[in-house]
Amino acid sequence: MIRYADSEDNLILVAGNRLQVIHHLLLATCHLLLMNSLSLYLHIPFCRHRCAYCDFNTYTSLADLQPDYAAALAAEVQQVAGAERRPAHTLFFGGGTPSLMTPGELEVILTAVHTHFTISETAEITMEANPGTVDLAYLTAIHNLGVNRMSFGAQSANPGELALLEREHDFAAVVTAVQLARQTGITNLNVDLIYGVPGQTLASWAESVQAVLALQPAHLSLYCLTIEPGTPMKRWLENGRISPPDPDLAADQYALACEQLAAHGYDHYEISNWALPGYACAHNLTYWRNGEYLGLGAGAHGHTASIRYEVVKQPRVYIRRLQQAEPPGYPLSTAVAAHHTLTRQEQMTDTLITQLRLLDEGVDMAAFAQKFGQSLLDVYGQPIDQLVEWELLSLADGRLRLTPKGWFLSNQVFYRFL
């Protein structure tokens, strides 16, 4: 990650690679220069199969819509941007399975993005992909289109767990995908893993973590499974096919991961995210700094100009809505389903519950006071006192941070700021 507060020496020491360091210093500088620069999230709502735990906005039988969808997304980009060509420094194709989009479809979208936004030279352009959906030709093509970061959903190295999660790939596919990506020149790679899976043990989790560490990805996201309403897994839980995950085991799994990843030089910069120095996800940092991002595509969410909004979820409706002229005005397109202007109170809450997720950065109290004209302790003195007493929060060098004990109990912290 780029820790602006850190010294260059520190970065050099850990990164070890001179070129890389220069690259990241450049990125950092860019970010500082482009304080008003945006992040763009682009949602691709297509999957070949819906995984058992998934409740995201994705559809398994609408592949025919992909070309129209790409055109609609390009149209939305144009609508939202207007004539301004605002600067943006990150793009993130999330899904769904963005890697189901053909290079041609992606090109339509990216051309629109480049036409209507000023994309910095060093912009981080991420695409999520399911291992097994990408080959060398595809990865080369998207790299040529500018994609410079891949996020692979590995989820587990254990065949039984992958089967339960209904993932359509094995771990060998993850290994291949990582190799192929590197071969094309995409070296900034993230791998996702899931713990707290019914039937998973501490040992099988340790194996998955080891297997992924062996791939030496620049970035790791470890998510604790949440069994969401409406998913097959929820039904299995209700009819007794699976037993509820043990929260204590999940806590042990998390602790194990923290330990292992630290030993391998990963910086635990966000509750669920680790990166080799300099490789924190710039896009997600925008979310966690409560920064400004545009949400484009069906079901996407955006936050800018004190507005939070969401786009209609159904791809067909989305495509139809974008055939309308006259968007309501920045940042809303004709496909926006709802929007809400944030009150001052909501903005304070959002600041805390996003920024506290950044473990080292935390909440800069001076910045808070400057932004809201009121000190953090004046607004939230009571919950902060209680949470400090419970050792879930700490106050040091002008920042409010979660303590290691608070990392895995963060909801207990967050809800008190609502």
Next chain:
Amino acid sequence: MTQSNIRNFCIIAHIDHGKSTLADRLLQLTGAISDREMQEQVLDSMDLEREKGVTIKASAVRMNYTAQDGRDYILNLIDTPGHVDFGYEVSRALKSCEGAILVVDATQGIEAQTLANLYLGVEAGLEIIPVINKIDLPAALPDDVAEEVENITGIPAEDAIPISAKTGENVEAVLEAVVKHIPPPTINTDLPLRALVFDSHYDSYKGVIAYVRIFEGAIEKRQWIKMLSNDVTVEPIEIGVFSPAMKPVDRLQAGEVGYIATGLKTVRECRVGDTITLRDQPATDPLPGFQRVKPMVFAGFYPSEGEDYAILKEALEKLQLNDASLVFEPETSSALNFGFRCGFLGLFHMEIIQERLEREYDLDLVATAPSVRYEVVMSGTGEVRIINSPADLPDPATFDEVREPWMDVHIFTPEEYYGVIMDMVIKRRGILIGQEYPAPGRVVLHYELPLAEMIVDFYDKLKSGTRGYASMDYEFKEYRASNLVKLEVLVNKTPVDALAMIVHTEDAYHRGQKLVSALKEKIPRQMFEVPIQAAVGNRVISRANVKAMRKDVLAKCYGGDITRKKKLLEKQKKGKKRMKMIGSVEVPQEAFMSVLQLNDD
């Protein structure tokens, strides 16, 4: 109009045996209400009653009927509450009649409550007309049931009228029997007014409406009245009859049934059983049998949200306007803060009040486990203290004995459940007093049971243990000294007043253990380990720990969807807000009801 044309009667029936349906048919047949106006079960005007299928408040309807003898009659149907908690109200309603229709389900036979009310009716000297209902059902055994009725009442089986209130079959015969067999009221209009209040309700415009049966004398509109029990005098706003809507009349006289809109502000000034007379020509003696009914069951009612205290107070006051047997006084609990200790006639009465508070006043309540009223005889002075809340039981060193209320309980059941019921009763310290076999295969068991053992789940267990066949009636017998102790619960070393119980010494260990394990399940994990203990005196008899919470985290913020995350956190916060604090431990409100789920037989 001649008085001999009046017939005052009520219907005695078990819940679900078709009382309301029959009443509906009678109203339709006599044209008291048109088919178009026909609502299901008009007599049960409260939603709650309709849902529970029982009548909570009595009411009285006047019907005009031209009988087969060609004469016009006035029939007053007095409805009676169908639950054991309202026994006194039933007795007053029966007192106001000369006869009763006994409705028995042709598929079920007589049940305990019906029997109890029937005995009350016979005692009150009522002429009984047995009616066998639901003959349209394939499982109907009208002849067997008629025989059972004969065995119990001595009324020949052939006199029982088989009907189907649902289809209307043979219902006219019931009206004819009422006219023929129920005696007309005796009339004396020369004596000073004596009117029995057999029910009442509060009307925000007309004050307390007293439902009355005039026994002697007459009242004209605008004549001042006097309540004989408390000498309250008032000029009524109007007098009238129910037809079935309130219809003002100029005069009510001996033999008639109607209402007096008193303008009084609370039903406590105009209690059921009291006698109304005229201020200017008063009767000297009240009609016999007036009692001030005493609450038997007590529970703490607390608002979930502290700020709703005022609303709860107002709601209780409003309910009390209509319900003289509901009592309440402010109570403070360290865990639940400010609320009220409320007294009820029984558990069913409590349930109704709780539901009405929640439904009609949109209140979210925490109700503590119900308890009974104890008498504590203090050492030395011999002073008898009344304890309505287990937390108030004094130090055992300071008193000689504790007495608890015992009840006479009558259970009516098919014989095959004899063993099940004996088991249940013995586990609850019950004593078998006697048994009768009123009909082949049926038994009436007479027990004595401490009320405290009955108020939690006895009735539910009786019903489930006998597949719904057994029925029960009970009345207060006496206070008896028992070997009782206070079982206290400590959460994180803090005693929780709202969870204290008074239990028999022999049950203390068992109950303590169950309570601790129930609480362990109900209290969510906190930021620190929480010990839960049950103690008698200073002795801890059971203990369990709620481990410290280790995980409460949300997965990634997908595509920047913070709104959804916040919704989840808001839900969590809302849940927490509903929690009550015991020291620094957050306890869900359901935990305070855990005491209710302790019996496992």
